[in-house]
Amino acid sequence: MTVTLRLKKNPKAPVDAGCISPNVFAEKSLDEIGKLAIWEGNHKRTLDDIFEIKGKSGQTPQKTTIYLIGNLSRVRRIGANMTDGEVKVQGDVGMHLGEKMKGGTIIVEGNAGSWTGSEMEEGAIVVQKNAGDYIGGAYRGSSKGMKGGKIIIHGNAGTEVGCYMRKGLIQIYGNVDQFVGIRMKKGTIVVQGKAKERPGAFMTGGKIILCNHIESVLPTFTIDSVKSKVKAEGEPIQGPFYLFIGDLAEGGNGKLYVSRNINRHLKSYEELL
Numbered sequence: 001m002t003v004t005l006r007l008k009k010n011p012k013a014p015v016d017a018g019c020i021s022p023n024v025f026a027e028k029s030l031d032e033i034g035k036l037a038i039w040e041g042n043h044k045r046t047l048d049d050i051f052e053i054k055g056k057s058g059q060t061p062q063k064t065t066i067y068l069i070g071n072l073s074r075v076r077r078i079g080a081n082m083t084d085g086e087v088k089v090q091g092d093v094g095m096h097l098g099e100k101m102k103g104g105t106i107i108v109e110g111n112a113g114s115w116t117g118s119e120m121e122e123g124a125i126v127v128q129k130n131a132g133d134y135i136g137g138a139y140r141g142s143s144k145g146m147k148g149g150k151i152i153i154h155g156n157a158g159t160e161v162g163c164y165m166r167k168g169l170i171q172i173y174g175n176v177d178q179f180v181g182i183r184m185k186k187g188t189i190v191v192q193g194k195a196k197e198r199p200g201a202f203m204t205g206g207k208i209i210l211c212n213h214i215e216s217v218l219p220t221f222t223i224d225s226v227k228s229k230v231k232a233e234g235e236p237i238q239g240p241f242y243l244f245i246g247d248l249a250e251g252g253n254g255k256l257y258v259s260r261n262i263n264r265h266l267k268s269y270e271e272l273l
Contacts, residue, residue: 001025001026001055001056001057001059001060001063001064001065001176002055002056002064002065002066002067003025003053003054003055003056003057003064003065003066003067004031004045004053004054004055004066004067004068004069005020005049005052005053005066005067005068005069006051006052006054006069006070006113006237007051007052007068007069007070007071007072007075008049008050008051009195010070010074011040011050011074012040012077012205012260013040013041013042013043013074013109014040014041014074014076014094014095014151015034015038015039015040015045015074015076015094016038016039016076017047017050017052017075017076017077017078017236018038018076018077018080018081019037019038019047019078019080020047020066020068020075020077020078020079020087021066021078021079021080021081021082021085021087022062022064022065022066022082022084022085022086022087022104022192023061023081023083023084023085023267024036024062025057025061025064025066025133026059026060026064026085027057027059028057029057030053030054030055030057032057033047033057033080034046034048034053034207035047035048035071037055038050041086042063043100044193045053048108050075050216051211052085053192055067055245056086057116059089059131060084061082061083061084061085061104062084062085064086064242065085065086065087065088065198066082066085066086066087066088067088067089067090068088068089068090068091068093068205069090069091069093070090070091071092072089072091072092072093072094073092073093073094073104073111073113074094074109074114075093075094076094076095076097076108077094077095077096077097077099078093078094078095078097078147079098079099079104079106079124080096080098080099080100080101081099081100081101081102082101082103082104082106082123083101083102083103083104083123083174084103084104084168085104085105086104086105086106086107087104087105088106088107088109088128089106089107089108089109089110090109090110091109091110092108092110092111092112092129093108093110093111093112093113094113094188095112095113095114095115095132096113096115096116097098097112097115097116097117098106098116098117098123098125099115099118099119099120100118100119100120100121101117101120101121101122101123101125102120102121102122102123102125103122103123103151104124104126105122105123105124105125105126106123106125106126107125107126108125108126108127108184109128109129109130110129111127111129111130111131111155112125112129112130112131112132112157112271113131113132113133113140113239113251114131114132114134114135115132115133115135115137115139116131116132116135116136116150116151116153116162117135117146117149117170117220118134118136118137118138118139118144118145118146118149118214119137119138119139119142119144119145119147120136120147120148120149120168121147121148121149122148122149122153123149123150124149124150125149125150125152126152126154126155127151127152127154127155128154128155129154129155130153130156130157130174130179131153131155131156131157131158131177132156132157133157133158133159133160133177134158134159134161134163135151135153135157135158135161135162135170135172136151136161136162136163136165136168136170136173136236137160137161137162137163137164137165138163138208141210142164143164144164144166144184144195145162145163145164145166145183145184146162146165146166146167146168146170146187147163147166147167147168148166148167148168149158149168149169150165150170150171151168151170151171151216152168152170152171152173153170153172153173153174154173154174154248155173155174156174156175156176156193157172157174157175157176157177157178157184157221158176158177159176159178159179160178160179160180160182161176161177161179161181161183162180162181162187163179163182163184164182164183164185165181165185165186165187165206166185166186166187167189167190168187168188169187169189169232169233169264170187170188170189170190171189171190171232172190172191172192172193173191173193173195174192174193175191175194175196175212176191176193176194176195176196177192177196177197178196178197178198179197179198179199179201180195180199180200180208180210181201181203181206181208182198182200182203182252183202183203184200184203184204184205184206184208184254185203185204185205185206186205186206186210187206188206188207188209188232188233189206189207189208189209189247190209190211190232191208191209191210191211191212191238192211193211193212193213194212194213194214195210195212195213195215196215197208197215197216197256198218199217199218199256200221200246200247200248200254201247202242202248202249202250202252202257203220203246203247203250203252203254203256204247204251204252205252205254205259206251206254206255207230207232207254207255208254208255208256208257209213209230209232209237209241209257210256210257210259211259211262211265212259212262213259213262214259214263215260216256217244217256217266217269218246218247219235220233220246220247220248220249221244221246221247221248221256222245222246222272223242223243223244223246223270223272223273224243224244224245224261225243225273226239226240226241226243226260226270226273227241227243227257228240229241230243230257239257239260240256240259240260240261241257241258241259241260242255242257242259242260242263242266242269243251243255243257244256244258
């Protein structure tokens, strides 16, 4: 089953499109898919009001692929709660992409908004360009962030990547803003680019690997050793890395790996080894 949704025109208000999911489309005709309810701002619409819909339908979620074409930066919650299948976006996409997803794959050729992969449990999200804030994070009032799966961002990401993360992998090939891994409990975050202030703040477990420049390390982390390499999901990353343990203010035992060669301003920590 392959269904292609092409945006008819740029929406004037944010569109809540949580119904765009292989689980929802499976075993439906194109007419039934077109009549699925969505919201544009506070106006109730149907999917075919916003999208031109083509393709073949009628199979299981595992065999369902959805293609989305257009500037979808105002279209939110695509792939929410999906368990199987594929979603491929040819363009930018809005907030809450793949929220609480439990399986399947989402690939975005452009940029993604904030809360990408929020509270996801399994599956994979790949963003070819940049993403917003709170990637893989917990929603406000919750302490349960990403519980599994994989998020790969080939560009930059914003603040609080992996907030309350409990399991899984987040890999950022670009730069990240402040508070990466804040309140992290388990899982792995790898940042190939630069990281701003306060990485690992309040973390109690898990692993953050920073392969480029970092401005400073919080004083509530203590240096443990220098490692020649570190593994992320079984794959080695060559160092050397300073290994810091923290956040001690939380009684934490999280691991913060920081590139030694790039961060020579941290050399004074070696006197404590």
